Amino acid sequence: MERAVVSMEDGANCSGWSYNGQRMASASVDGTVSIYDADDPTSTSSSFTCSYKWRAHEHAIAKVVWVPPEFGDAIVCVCIDGSFSLWEETDEGKTNLTWKLCKLFEIKEIRVLDLNFGNCGKNLKLAAACADGHIRVYELLDPLELKEWQLQAEFQNVSDTVARFVKPLCLSASIAWSPQRAESQRSMFILGFNSDTSQLNSSKVWEFDEAHQRWKHVAELSLPGDQGDPVYAVAWAPNIGRPYEVVAVATCKGIAIWHLGLKPDTDGRISSEKVALLSGHDGEVWQLEWDMSGMTLATSGSDGMVRLWQSNLNGVWHEQATLDGI
Structure with a gap:
């Protein structure tokens, strides 16, 4: 029986799965990026919940790509204005994970x-x-x-x-x-x-x-x-x-x-x-x-x-x- 595992917000324009399939990034026409994590990483039928959301660009994002996992948890966002940015998840405390801009390519x-x-x-x-x-x-x-x-x-x-x-x-x-x-x-x-x-x-x-x-x-x-x-x-x-x-x-x-x-x-x-x-x-x-x-x-x-x-x-x-x- 088919079922939805991720419900993205209105305006979602593109998405990309991480290499292990346990995380997904989606990007919207307003430049917002959302990260979804599996509720149960050990299950093959787990649902996903939004764990972080931020405004990455002022314009619409057309593509989001995960960096190979051996280089950390990071994504690249391609914006329709001709720029693309690289964002990395960083640990600012025992339980506080946040996404920060590493590089803006213009x-x-x-x-x-x-x-x-x-x-x-x-x-x-x-x-x-x-x-x-x-x-x-x-x-x-x-x-x-x-x-x-x-x-x-x-x-x-x-x-x-x-x-x-x-x-x-x-x-x-x-x-x-x-x-x-x-x-x-x-x-x-x-x-x-x-x-x-x-x-x-x-x-x-x-x-x-x-x-x-x-x-x-x-x-x-x-x-x-x-x-x-x-x-x-x-x-x-x-x-x-x-x-x-x-x-x-x-x-x-x-x-x-x-x-x-x-x-x-x-x-x-x-x-x-x-x-x-x-x-x-x-x-x-x-x-x-x-x-x-x-x-x-x-x-x-x-x-x-x-x-x-x-x-x-x-x-x-x-x-x-x-x-x-x-």
């Missing part, structure tokens, strides 16, 4: 469309995709000080390093980091845009080149007939032993499942193969989420439905379940 006159954290070995990175078609990568200088960040790189999501587009109109973007498995693993993320500039749109995989201290384009997840299609969402699946990586990309044509090679070729490129195209949603797909095993993909979109997808032992993908989100 990108003048440019709106942040999406951001995500990448846990790259001992280093925490934050990638922010902006409405000007640029990606900005920040690096945490001290793992014990969440306020100490520096801008590591800034570039546009184009394959040709010479190409630059001055004023593209980007409506949305989606970023997904490669899940970290070992400190020796390369830092990579995938990025796609929904814009009026076709060269920015198709999802591309970027890898950090340690030798030259720069980000380089290593794969483009689109076939010749798909290049330029706007990308609505991307998701990188956890890898628990497969000899390849799995990435999901939602475009106007459906949800594409891609396999990526684990080892680059002599030119540093990574092999890619489109293995499935999932269709079933009536309209755009806005969000993709993998389960912890990387075997089940949950999708949702403008039709208000949540669909669960899996592949069988022969690698054939099928729709496993459909949930009505209304």
